[in-house]
Amino acid sequence: MKQLVTNNLSKLGPLIGLILIMTILGFMSENFFTVNNLLNLLRQISINALIAFGMTFVILTGGIDLSVGSILAFGSALTAGMLASGMDPLLAVFIGLLAGLAMGAFNGLIITKGKVAPFIATLATMTIFRGATLVYTDGRPITGLSDSFAFEMIGRGYVFGIPFPGILMIIIFFILFLLLRKTVFGRQVYAVGGNEEASILSGIKADRVKIWVYSLTGMLSVLAGIILTSRLNSAQPTAGTMYELDAIAAVVLGGTSLAGGRGRIVGTLIGALIIGVLDNGLNLLNVSSFYQQIVKGGVILLAVLLDRRSK
Amino acid sequence: MGNQPFVKMTAIEKAFAGNQVLKKVDFDVQPGEVHALMGENGAGKSTLIKVLTGIHQRDGGTIEVKGEEKTYSNPKEAEKDGIVVIHQELNIIPHLTVSENMFLGKEKTLGRTGILKKKEMYQETLDHLERLGVTSIHPNETAGDLSVGKQQMIEIARAISTNAEMIIMDEPTAALTDREIESLFKVIESLRKQNVSIVYISHRMEEIFQICDRITVLRDGEYIGTEQVKETDFESVVKMMVGRELGERFPARTSTVGDKVFEVKHLARDGWFEDVNFHVNQGEILGVAGLMGAGRTEIMEAIFGAVKKKQGEVLLDGEPLNIKHPRDAIQAGIGFITEDRKGEGLVLHLSIRENVALTNMKAISDNGWISSKREAELIDDLIGRLHVRTTGREQEVKSLSGGNQQKVVIAKWLGIKPRILILDEPTRGVDVGAKKEIYHIMNELTEQGVAIIMVSSELPEVLGVSDRIMVIHEGKVARILPREEATQEKIMQAATGGE
Numbered sequence: 040m041k042q043l044v045t046n047n048l049s050k051l052g053p054l055i056g057l058i059l060i061m062t063i064l065g066f067m068s069e070n071f072f073t074v075n076n077l078l079n080l081l082r083q084i085s086i087n088a089l090i091a092f093g094m095t096f097v098i099l100t101g102g103i104d105l106s107v108g109s110i111l112a113f114g115s116a117l118t119a120g121m122l123a124s125g126m127d128p129l130l131a132v133f134i135g136l137l138a139g140l141a142m143g144a145f146n147g148l149i150i151t152k153g154k155v156a157p158f159i160a161t162l163a164t165m166t167i168f169r170g171a172t173l174v175y176t177d178g179r180p181i182t183g184l185s186d187s188f189a190f191e192m193i194g195r196g197y198v199f200g201i202p203f204p205g206i207l208m209i210i211i212f213f214i215l216f217l218l219l220r221k222t223v224f225g226r227q228v229y230a231v232g233g234n235e236e237a238s239i240l241s242g243i244k245a246d247r248v249k250i251w252v253y254s255l256t257g258m259l260s261v262l263a264g265i266i267l268t269s270r271l272n273s274a275q276p277t278a279g280t281m282y283e284l285d286a287i288a289a290v291v292l293g294g295t296s297l298a299g300g301r302g303r304i305v306g307t308l309i310g311a312l313i314i315g316v317l318d319n320g321l322n323l324l325n326v327s328s329f330y331q332q333i334v335k336g337g338v339i340l341l342a343v344l345l346d347r348r349s350k
Numbered sequence: 351m352g353n354q355p356f357v358k359m360t361a362i363e364k365a366f367a368g369n370q371v372l373k374k375v376d377f378d379v380q381p382g383e384v385h386a387l388m389g390e391n392g393a394g395k396s397t398l399i400k401v402l403t404g405i406h407q408r409d410g411g412t413i414e415v416k417g418e419e420k421t422y423s424n425p426k427e428a429e430k431d432g433i434v435v436i437h438q439e440l441n442i443i444p445h446l447t448v449s450e451n452m453f454l455g456k457e458k459t460l461g462r463t464g465i466l467k468k469k470e471m472y473q474e475t476l477d478h479l480e481r482l483g484v485t486s487i488h489p490n491e492t493a494g495d496l497s498v499g500k501q502q503m504i505e506i507a508r509a510i511s512t513n514a515e516m517i518i519m520d521e522p523t524a525a526l527t528d529r530e531i532e533s534l535f536k537v538i539e540s541l542r543k544q545n546v547s548i549v550y551i552s553h554r555m556e557e558i559f560q561i562c563d564r565i566t567v568l569r570d571g572e573y574i575g576t577e578q579v580k581e582t583d584f585e586s587v588v589k590m591m592v593g594r595e596l597g598e599r600f601p602a603r604t605s606t607v608g609d610k611v612f613e614v615k616h617l618a619r620d621g622w623f624e625d626v627n628f629h630v631n632q633g634e635i636l637g638v639a640g641l642m643g644a645g646r647t648e649i650m651e652a653i654f655g656a657v658k659k660k661q662g663e664v665l666l667d668g669e670p671l672n673i674k675h676p677r678d679a680i681q682a683g684i685g686f687i688t689e690d691r692k693g694e695g696l697v698l699h700l701s702i703r704e705n706v707a708l709t710n711m712k713a714i715s716d717n718g719w720i721s722s723k724r725e726a727e728l729i730d731d732l733i734g735r736l737h738v739r740t741t742g743r744e745q746e747v748k749s750l751s752g753g754n755q756q757k758v759v760i761a762k763w764l765g766i767k768p769r770i771l772i773l774d775e776p777t778r779g780v781d782v783g784a785k786k787e788i789y790h791i792m793n794e795l796t797e798q799g800v801a802i803i804m805v806s807s808e809l810p811e812v813l814g815v816s817d818r819i820m821v822i823h824e825g826k827v828a829r830i831l832p833r834e835e836a837t838q839e840k841i842m843q844a845a846t847g848g849e
Contacts, residue, residue, distance in 0.1 A: 222718045223711045230708055233697035240656055240686060240694050241708040241762065242677035301699060 053293050053309040056342060060313060064320035071320055081205035084315030088208050088308060089263040090282055091289035092215050093256030095307045098290050099219075100232040100252050101299025102157035106146060107260040107286055108279035109168035114139045114261030116172050119181040119274030128190040132265055136258050142168060143257020147250030165283070176276040184272055194269025204266045211259070216304055228252060232299030288335075289314055292342050313338070354417050356381045356516055356547050357402065357433070363410035364401055371397050374411070375573040377566055379516060382545040384538060386558045386579075389568035390591055390781035391751035395551055398568070399518055403428040403435055432515035438524060442501045444494025449475040451493045452508050478507040481544075482537045499530025506537060516547040523557060524779060527642035528807075535561050553781060555584055556810070567591055592783050600814030601789050605796035607817055608632030612770050612801050614653060617662030622648045623825035626662070630770065630801040635792060637816025638805040640845050645825040646805045647689060650772050654679045654686040666769070680709060685763030687756075689775040689805070695759040696747050702758055703729045703743040710765035732761040736791060753784025760791060771795060774805045789815055809838050821845050 064071045090107050097104045118135030122128060142164070149160045184190065196203035219225035230238040231245045239245050260279075268274045292310030295302025317338060321331045355378040364372040372394050379385050387395050400406045402413060404422030413420050415431050422428045425435065442451055449468075452475045458467040475489040484503050493501060502522060509517050523531045538548055538561055550562055558565060559579060567574040567590040574590045588599075610629050617626040623645040630636045640646050652659040655673040664671045666682055673679045679686070688694040696705055706729050707714060714725040729743045736757045740750060747758055756776065763771060773792070777785045792802055792815065806812050812819055819836045821828045821844035829844040 221720055223715050223720060224718060226704065226707065226711070226720065229700065229704070230697055233700055234693075236694045237697055238708065240654075240676050240688060242675075242680040243708065244675060244677060300697065 050294070050303075052345065053306050053313070053342070056292075056345075057309050057313050057316065060316055060320070060338070064316065064323070068320065068323040070323050076319070076323070078200070078202055078205070080312075080315055080319050081208075082202035083319060084311050085202075085204040085208035086263040086266055087282070087285045087289060087314060088311035089211060089259045089266075090256075091286040091293075091307050091311050092212065092304060093252075093259035094283075094286040094290050095293070095295055095302060095304050096215075096219075096228055096252040097157070097256050098232075098287075098295055098297060099228050099299060099302055100249055101235070102150065102249065102252070103161065103287070103297075104143075104146060104253060104256050105158065105161040105283045106142070106165040106168055107256060108282035109165045109172065110139055110142045110257050110260040111264035111267070111279035111282060112172040112274075112276060113142065113168045113175070114257075115264035115268045115274040115278055116176050116181060116276060118261075118265055119184055119268050120175065122184045122190065123181055125185075128185050128187045131185075132190070132193070135261050135265055139257040139259070139261030139264075140254045141257070143254040143260075144250055146257065147253035150253065151246035151249050172276050176274070178276055180273050180275050182273040184268070184274075190269055191272075192269075194266045194271075204270075207262075207266070211262075212304070212308055219304055224248070224251070229300055232301075234300070285314055288339050292339060313342075353380065355379060355414075356416060358414040359398070359402060359411065360414075361411040362398065362401055362408050362413075364397055364406060364408055371571045372401065372408075373572045375568065375571070376576075377573070379547045379549060380563075381515070381547055382542050383564065384542060384548040384550055384562045386550045386552065386562040386565040387568070388552075388558070388565055388587065388591060389574075390783055391753055392570075393568040393591075394571040395568055396520070397571075399435060399520070399549070399551075403433060403518075429512060429514075432513055433518070434509040434512065434514040434516070435518040436502070436505050436509065436520065436522065438521045440498070440501050440505055442493045442504060444492070446493055447490050448487055448493055448496070448504055449489035451504055452478070452489075452511060454508075456512075474511065475507070478511045479503070481510060481540075482507055483540050484533070484537065497527075497530065498525045499527065499533065502526070502530075502534065503537065506541075510541070510546070514546065516549065517541065518549040518551070520551045521553070521779065522550070523552065523554060529641075531557070553779065554808070555587065558587075559584065569593055588782055591781075599786070600811075601786065601793055603635070603796075603815075603817065604793055605633040605799075607634045608799065611667060613663075613665040613668075614649075615663040615665065617649065617652060617664070618660045619648065619652055619657070620660055623652075623822075626825075626827055628820055628827060628830065630803055632799050632801055633796045634817045635796060635802040635804055635815055637812040637819040638803060638822060639807075639809065639812045639819055639841050640822035640828075642807060644822045644845065646822050647774055648825075649822070650686065650774055650803070650805060654684060654772065656686070680766055683766070683769035685709075685766060685768035685771045687759050687763060687771070687773045687776055689778060691752070691755055691759055691779075695762075696755060698748040699746055701744045702733060702738070702740060702747055702750075702761075705747055705758055706732055706743075706761045706765060709762045713765065728765060729761075732764055733758075735764070736761050737787065751781075751784075753780045753787075756780050756784065756788065760788070764795075768800060770801050770803070772803045772805070775807065776804060777806075777808070777811065809841060812841070813838065823847050 070076055094104060114135045117138050118131050121131035121134060146161055146164055149155050150157050192203055194204060198206055227243050227248045230243060231248050235245050264279060267278060289310035290307050292313050293306025295306055317335050321334060358378040360376055362372050362375045375398055377398060389395050397406065401408045403425040404427055405425060449471050453471050458470050459465055460467060472489045479487055482503065487500050487503060493504060522534060526534060541548060552558060562579050564576055564578055565587060566576040567587065569591060608631055611632045613629040615627055618624040626649055638646050651657045653664055655676050655678055664673060671682050692698060703725065707725055710728060714721055714728055733740060733743060738754050738757045740754065747755055776788055796802060804815060813836055817833055819831045819841060821841055823845055831840060
């Protein structure tokens, strides 16, 4: 009985934390609980949440992906370049996403076939993809993108007053939730992260599972990048720098174990919300961005410490 | 004997969350005695030891050490009084040398400078090993390069270096080769002469009757009794452990052996095994004997596609199979129950359901989508058929006893309706009752026509269960014997390279 309570408590921990933070911010700023601000919040978190969803899969297999920010930058630049040259926006987005998939697959291949530790492999590709972005853009932002409605919609649009990126993020959340919960692939992700040897001996092609997981993360990172590009109406060669940290933080705040095999994507959504709420609330309170970082880091540390306690 | 016991535990009580796991248990150990602590999994053996060494605090009863009442709050305190536990999972840091491991945490230094006195530690390591009669270990060797048996010797040497007067060994022979077991017994013998007490926890009856002086049996947390080994026998001890007559240790084989279904031809892998040829018939159990390290497991892994083979053919119904990954083997109808249950058989923190489902995805999903209903039905059916004792399919396999974990592993493979089932040490670390259940399952499967290959290091088991016995020696098939002709002597002879 006692175990049951603590079990559920540790699952609910992130949610309780989120509610707590929101309540406090609600008291401190009257602008926090306004419809406008909450919709704003949804849009703000969508980029980090999408990357963090992918990161959840990677971390569940026991890996890590440090290259997400660079993949985001390269995918954005590539898409923006094609748009600027007058390509059909949907086709440009599609090719951009494929490029993300390919970059992720490249990570996966190095990790599985090359047997390089994920941290090292993606540390290297983080640098490579960033360099490729700088080469491609010549170090300058790409502007003068298409003024097509469809492309504007991705980052700046609203449907029934709700920001489109938020809607996109939530749809993808549900798809990934089902993928993890209801499909053979999802089950394999948990098994490979939990005990790779046992998974292989159970007939699971662990390498293939991992390659797909990194590919998925690459594609989601580029999607996040396209939202960013659409919102800014330009692609920055330095876009996405340090984004991997916020994504990893969201996953960890959501209770997913860095050792792999344990965790839930709902947790990651809550983790992304916690980070987003902190950024948003501290901005509303006019806290200097220097202090914001200290607070954010402190909250992450506190969350992880509390999690240790309950175990 | 009859002197003051070294340790005397009286009427020990312990409950976890209302669940009484030790009920008035008595246990005493004389100086220089080898005392076996026996019982099925979950009988309370490890809890009793944990209560003694202060990992758990007792609810009732007394503990006396050398006549003085004691309560330890952690194993370090127990160690100061000379009580040391050597766990099944050894406490060796593989990258460090033997002598560095020996002195881990209590390094000899020049005053407080932190500068190590390497020579002195080297010499002392040598002395302690010598005291055990061990001469084959060099203090400067990297511990990780040594065999498990030698690593264990380091731990024992470390224990006596702290002047241990009682060493508790938990399943010490589980991972040892026959030769290593022999040297362990010699060490135990020399410890006994130096008046060190040994508490020996093991499921292996033969060993206990070979080296122990007394046996204490626990069952369901209750103290059943203590017997002199000389005055008791195998059957009575088993009866004490399971609380009933177990009947024959190995159930009679009931299936009729049919035609050849599975054949291995000229299988080879560099440095491991060469030119391995054998076949299995429908409904037959082929026992595979041999010394540890002879290549038995590696041959099975190669058949199953878990490691690469250099050459050779695997045929099912006369048709060659192209197996490159375990998935190919599974699709052909081959199941493989590995020897390392926790490391290779199960994902420990997942539920029974998720573990069993791993090999059965095809049966419970359509186009990649899992049907929860079909999954639940399949799992419930399998855990029912195998009598897995559990609170339900959602229980984490980590919290099951060894025997029940093994049944979950078997359940994984029954789901695929295998035609060939390879079992590698299927009863290792499994108690007597569950062992017999596993033999029954094997019998039932062969009745349905499944061909079984069983690798085992326990000769009585190989002799008791198999229809034919294949002996492997240094990567080659040394001999294949029909059950009627096989004896322990013949198998040992073939396994050690004799004629």
